[in-house]
Amino acid sequence: MKGKNLRVTDTRPNIIALRLDASFFFERAVRSLDRNHYDKALKYFRKAVEYEPDNPVNHANMAGILSEMGDYQGSNEVLESILKNVNPSMTECYFYMANNYANMEQFEAAEKALVTYLEEDEEGQFLEEAEDMMELLYYELNRPAKLNRIKARQGVVEHDQARLLLEEGKFAQAAKLLEQISGDQPDLLAARNNLALSYYYMGMFEKAKETILQVLQDEPGNLHALCNLAIFYQNEGGGPHLDALLESLTVIVPFQQDQVFKLGTTMGILGRHEEAYRHFRRLLKDGENKADASLYHYAAVAASNTGRYAEAERLWELVKKLDPESETPRFYLSRLNELRRMGRSIEKLSYHYHLPFDEQFKLWEKYGSRSVPDEMKKDPLVRSSFFWALRHGDDATKSQVIQALAMIGDEEVREALGLLLADVSQAPAVRERARAALEGMDVRQTSAFAPLSDVALAEQPLKQGAAAANPQIQAVLDKAFSVMGKRYDTAQQNDLKDLWLEYLDRISPEGFTIQHVEGWAAALEYLTAKMHHTRATYREIADRYGISVSTVSRYARQIDSVCGIKQKIAQRFPSFTERV
Structure with missing residues (x-):
């Protein structure tokens, strides 16, 4: 057509070129994570690593996704690669590795990685979490970690x-x-x-x-x-x-609780009982101390020593409820009632949360020479009274103490008896008893464990209501005893049996159905080992019973939720020591 110009219009759409770089794939990965699409997130983080192989953050994100997906070994391989090839100063990788090892129940490896983190990391970003994990490892390994220093603290x-x-x-x-x-x-x-x-x-x-x-x-x-x-x-x-x-x-008049406790205890030991009572009452008014049995005992002693006998009785009754396994509140309540009936004044009492020294030996005699009660073994104040008597008591007392310490038989006892044996100023009879005790400890150590009693515990059926009527309940004990074998002594097997009875008693076993004998038996062995600070992991126990780790863990948690075993193990007496 004349007079008209033909205009050709470009109809193609505007095209924005995609910039495929590490940031692009990082954003895609984060978006996938928000939607819980872990497979896609992992794929995108891997692409980010390809684009920026020297960026440790991309590698760490990939390790984190692998850990979330349960591939703990793969996650640790990435973290080791970061430390070896990308950024050796990224010390938080050791903390992540420790978590992965703990999830795999490789507690020794977890401890090693965690210790490295604590000893090398200057910032302390995960210090609180690391301390929580250290408690878990202490519980699993039955020993404190071999930690030389913590760089951040x-x-x-x-x-x-x-x-x-x-x-x-x-x-x-x-x-x-x-x-x-x-x-x-x-x-x-x-x-x-x-x-x-x-x-x-x-x-x-x-x-x-x-x-x-x-x-x-x-x-x-x-x-x-x-x-x-x-x-x-x-x-x-x-x-x-x-x-x-x-x-x-x-x-x-101190403000900090540990100082109030320290001053109250000191005043009590020094015979200033009115001041001691005042300080302990201050502590009891604080809600944080409501479950502290030993603090109630100290307050009860101070009340008794100041003539407040009704208050002392009330407080010891509370101690008995808070710490039902302890002989201490029962002894003092019995003594209090006995002296009241006789119309006699009550003598001044010790503030230590254990039985008086003479009563400790009566309790020891009650248990016989085969074992020392846990209250005597574990209470540091009982141990200190033994060590004090070993140095400063008369010869008769030293002989009694040697006999009791020989039953405890740990490394510190061995060292103390060795020093006593080497002290030429000691009476010959005392040194001879120390020598005999050390020899006896060596004999017990060379034989795997103390022999069982004449009547095997596994042959003693339960005789308790519904438990006796339900053969599966007895079968749990039979299974536990048959698998435990000679790894556990008589007292430990008794404790396992008592724990099972306690659990059954608390849940009312009428109609209780046992669906997994091996699971219950394994859980009982695991918790018994922990009560006696014997090395045992879920993996070891599970392998012995031919079941999965999750099964042992599930039944152990069920028993613990009813009986509070871990809480009892973790319970600490209020300390006369000083915290930082």
Whole structure:
């Protein structure tokens, strides 16, 4: 057509070129994660790694997805590659690896990775989570981790480890660790305070006093040190130094709970029972202490020692409910009622949460020579009274203590008896008894475990209501005993049986159906091992019974939810030691 220009229009749509780079695939991966599409997220993170192989964050994200998908081994391979080939300073990888190993129940490897994280990481980003995992590993491995230092909290956790040893009655081990900490960090006064206590509990009074005086030279107002010094002065027989110190301590009203407890305990030990009662009542008014049986005992003792007998009885009744397995509240309630009936005044009582020394031996005799009750084995104050008597008691008392300690038979007992045997100033009869005890401990150690009693526990059927009427309930015990074999002694098998009875009693076994005999038996063995601090993992127990780890774990959790085993194991007596 003339006079008209033909215009050709480009009808193609606008095209925006995609920029395929690491950021693109990272965004796609995050979007997939939000939709719980883990397979797609993993694919996109892998592409991000291809585009930026030197970026450790992309690798770490890929490791995280693998862990979420349950591929813990694959996740650890990626994390090891980061540390080896990409960024060796990315120390948080060790924490992630520890989590993966723990999920695989490879607790030794988890401990190694976690210790490396704590010793190498400066920032402490996962410090709180690492401490929680350390508690889990302590429970699974039945020992504290071999941790030399924590870079993000230099000295603090090492001190906590030493304090735990001290509270468990392992005074010599605690002293060695505290000596090292005090040498490396002399400004950590809590470590030196606890070092003085460890010396004191071992009967090394002069060394304890020397250590505490050095603390007070550096910090004259240190309350824990002043309380410790007052105890040491009393041990020397009192005098003007103790009187002056007591007058100063009487007017102090501390704010922190651990200081209130320390001062209350100190006042009680020093015979200032009214002040002790006041401090313990302050602690009981705090909601955090409502489940602390030993604190109620201390308050009950202070009440009794100040003539508040009705209050003491009420408090000991609470102790009995909070700690039903302990002999201590029963003894004091019985003693209180006996003296009331006789119309006699009640003597001043000790503040330690255990039986009086003479009663400990009566209880030991009640149990016979085959085993020492757990209350005597585990209470650090009981152990300290034994070690004190071993150093400072008369020959008759030393002989009794040697006999009892031989039944405990751990490494610290061995060391204490060895020192006694080497001390030529001891009476020949005492040294001979120490020698015989050490030889007996060696014999027990060479034989795998103490022999079972004449009547095997597995042959003693349950005789308890519905339990006796349900053969499957007895079958659980039979299975447990047959698998446990000689790995466990008579007392441990008795505890397993008692735990099963306790569980059945609490759930009312009428109509109770046993669908998995091996699962219940394995769970009972696992929890019994933990109660006796015997090494056992879910994997080991599961393999012995031919079942899965999840089955053992499920039944163990069910028993624990009813009987509170882990809570009982984790329960700690209030500490006379000082926290950082």
